Amino acid sequence: MNIDLSTNIGSLKLNNPVGTASGTFGYGYEYEGLLDFTKLGAIYTKAITLHPRQGNPLPRIVETDSGMINSIGLANVGLEKFITDKIPGFPRLGSKIIVNVAGSSPEEYKAVVETLSEIEQIHGFEINLSCPNVKQGCLAFGTDPRNVENLTRQLKALTKKPIIIKLTPNVTDITAIAIAAEAGGADAVSCINTLVGMKIDIKKKDFCIAMKTGGLSGPAIKPVGVAAVYKVSKAVKIPVVGIGGIAKWEDAVEYLLAGASSIQIGTYNFVEPAIVEEIHDGIATYMQENNIATIKDFHSILD
Numbered sequence: 001m002n003i004d005l006s007t008n009i010g011s012l013k014l015n016n017p018v019g020t021a022s023g024t025f026g027y028g029y030e031y032e033g034l035l036d037f038t039k040l041g042a043i044y045t046k047a048i049t050l051h052p053r054q055g056n057p058l059p060r061i062v063e064t065d066s067g068m069i070n071s072i073g074l075a076n077v078g079l080e081k082f083i084t085d086k087i088p089g090f091p092r093l094g095s096k097i098i099v100n101v102a103g104s105s106p107e108e109y110k111a112v113v114e115t116l117s118e119i120e121q122i123h124g125f126e127i128n129l130s131c132p133n134v135k136q137g138c139l140a141f142g143t144d145p146r147n148v149e150n151l152t153r154q155l156k157a158l159t160k161k162p163i164i165i166k167l168t169p170n171v172t173d174i175t176a177i178a179i180a181a182e183a184g185g186a187d188a189v190s191c192i193n194t195l196v197g198m199k200i201d202i203k204k205k206d207f208c209i210a211m212k213t214g215g216l217s218g219p220a221i222k223p224v225g226v227a228a229v230y231k232v233s234k235a236v237k238i239p240v241v242g243i244g245g246i247a248k249w250e251d252a253v254e255y256l257l258a259g260a261s262s263i264q265i266g267t268y269n270f271v272e273p274a275i276v277e278e279i280h281d282g283i284a285t286y287m288q289e290n291n292i293a294t295i296k297d298f299h300s301i302l303d
C-alpha cells in the first residue's frame, strides 16, 4: 500500500514525523556525515537566548538507570552568533529547522522570535517554557497557564512562522498548560521536557550535579511522556509533538498511537547517532504492515 509519512505543524509541512530534540543534536552540523538527513523531518536547535550563556557549573551531566540527568543551564552561542555562524549552513542539511527559544523574561523571548522571524532558513519556533535548569526563568513561566497564554499570544503577533509551545511535565495538570497555549494561538505543543531529578554519589557523599538537581531524560521517562501526549492530545485540537525516552521505532509508534503527530529523539542521539534512520524506517514498515496510510490514521486506532 502507498503510505504517506508527511505531517503538519500549523502551516509547516514536514516530510516525515521524525525530529531531533533540542539540546541533544547541537545545531545539526555536528551530525553531518553520520546519518541520512532526508530521514529527519525536523531539527530542533539547542535553545537560543538573546545573549550568549556559559550555562551552569560542572559537573552538569550524569548517567542514571535508563537515562541521564543534565543541568546544562541553556549554554548557547546567543542570538547574534547563531545568525552569523549557524544559520547560513542550514539549507545544506536539508531538514526543516525549528529554533528552540529560551529566555528569562517575556521581552527576551520576543526579541529572539522577532529577529529570527524574517529569516527564510528558519521554519518555526519551539518555545522552551519548561527548562528546569535555570533559576529564575522558563520553568516559572511554563507552570502558570495565564503566563503561557499571554506569552504565546504576544509571540504569535510577531511572526507568521509556526509556534510550538514546549510543555513541562513538572506540573500538577499538564493539560491546563496545553489548553492555555492553544488559547493563545499556538500551532502545536510539544511534550515532554525533562523531569526534575537528583543523583547522589554515596562514596563521595556528594551530589553528582553541581546544581544538585537537573532534568531526567532517556528511556526512564518514556511512560510519562506517552501518558502526557495521550492526555494532551485529548484536551487540544492542535498537533502534539511527542518527546521523552524514544530509543527505538517501537517507542515512536507508541507516541503516534497515543496521539502525537510527530516525535523527537533526544538522549538516544548520544548513544546511537544514526538512530533517526532506524526510527524513520521502522515507522514506515509498521505503517505498511498494519495498513496505516497516513500519520493521522494512527490517531483513530485507540480511544
Ligand SMILES: Cc1cc2nc3c(=O)[nH]c(=O)nc-3n(C[C@H](O)[C@H](O)[C@H](O)COP(=O)(O)O)c2cc1C
Pocket (backbone or CB within 6 Å): 021, 022, 023, 024, 046, 047, 070, 072, 074, 100, 128, 131, 166, 192, 193, 194, 216, 217, 218, 219, 221, 243, 244, 245, 246, 264, 265, 266, 267, 268
Ligand atoms: C543534554 C540535554 C540538553 C537539553 N537542552 C534542551 C534545550 O536547550 N531546550 C529544550 O527545550 N530542551 C532541552 N533538553 C530536553 C530535550 O529536548 C527533551 O525534551 C528531553 O531530553 C526528553 O527527551 P529524551 O528522553 O528523548 O531525551 C535537553 C536535554 C538534554 C539531555
